[in-house]
Amino acid sequence: MSNTDIRSISDQDLVQQYINGHEASLEELIRRHKSKIYTSIYHLVKDSYLAEDIFQDTFIKVINTLKTSKYNEEGKFLPWVIRISHNLVIDHFRKEKRKPMVANVEGFDIFDVIKVHDESTEDRMIREQNHKDLRVLIHLLPSEQKEVLIMRHFGELSFKEISDITGVSINTALGRMRYALNNLRKMMQTKELALKNI
Template identity: 40%
Template structure:
C-alpha cells in the first residue's frame, strides 16, 4: 500500500482501471472524509448521510469504470459534484414520492376508522408482496452478490461492516452491490415484477 500513498489521484484512477482494487481503496481513504463532511453538512442527518455517501461511491465506481471521469487533477471536486447530484436526486425523489397536492374531496379527515384499517391492511399486503418479490430476485443472484444484498438490506450493515465480515475491501462490497442491483433490475424485467430498485 505504501506505493499507492505516493501516487497522484490520476495515477490511482488509472491503476484502478487497470484492475488494481487497492488503488481505489487509497482513493477512498483520501477522499471519504471530505465527501462525507459535505453530505452531512447538507442533509444534517448522520444515518441519511451514510446512505447517501455509500450511494455516492457506487456512482463514482460506475462512472470511473465507464471512463466518465476525464477531469485530470480535479478528482476530489468531481467526486463532490457526484455527491451533490446524489443529494439532489434524493430530495427530488422524496418530493416526487411524498409531496402530493390532494383535492379537497380527498381530505383524509373525513375517512372513517374502518377505512383507515383497510388502507393499512392493503399497505401491509403490498409490503409482504414486495418482500417476496425481493427474495425471489435475491435467490437468482450469484452467491457473493446475494450475501451483500442480504447483509445490507436485511441486517442493515454498512458497507464497511460487510467488507470486514466478508474479508474483502469496501470497494469490492460496493461493486458487488452495484452488480447485484443491475442483475436484480434485469431479473425484475424478465419476471415482469413491478419493483423499483435503487
C-alpha cells in the first residue's frame, strides 16, 4: 500500500488494519495525531521531557489495548488517545501529590489547526497579533477554565470525556467552558476599549 493510499484511510480502518497485523497503520495514526496529542499533554505538564515520556507511555497503552482487542471506541481514535494521555498525566500528578495545572499557554493556539492561504502580509500580521493576544488572554483565565478550553478546542474532547478526565460533572465542565468564553469576551472588549482610548 502506498503512502497516498494509507493517508486517505479513516482512523477506524487504520485501527482495524493495525489489529490485523499491518504495522504501518499505527505509524500513520501517530503521524496524523502526534502534534495534537503531544501538545495537549505538554499544556498540562509544562515540561517537554515529561510530555515526551507520557506521550510514549500513552502509545504503549494504545498498542497494548489494540493488541488485546479491547478497543471499542468506534471512529473516535483521537479523543480516546487524548483521554488515555490525560489519565496518565493525572496518574503522574497523583504520584507527585499535586493537581495538574494547565501550562502557560505559550505556543498554544486554537487557530493553529486552521491553514490560512492567500492572505496578504497585512492580514497575516493582524491574524498573528490577534492570536498572540488571545494566547495572553487565555493565560489569564483561572486554571480550571483554561484546562477545559484546551481540552475542548485543542484536544477535541467531548464534555463527557472532559468530565471523566477532570473528575467533575458534565454541568461543571460546561459551566467552566461558559465562564472561560465569557471571561475571554470581556477581556477582549476591555482591551478594545483601552486601545480606543489611546
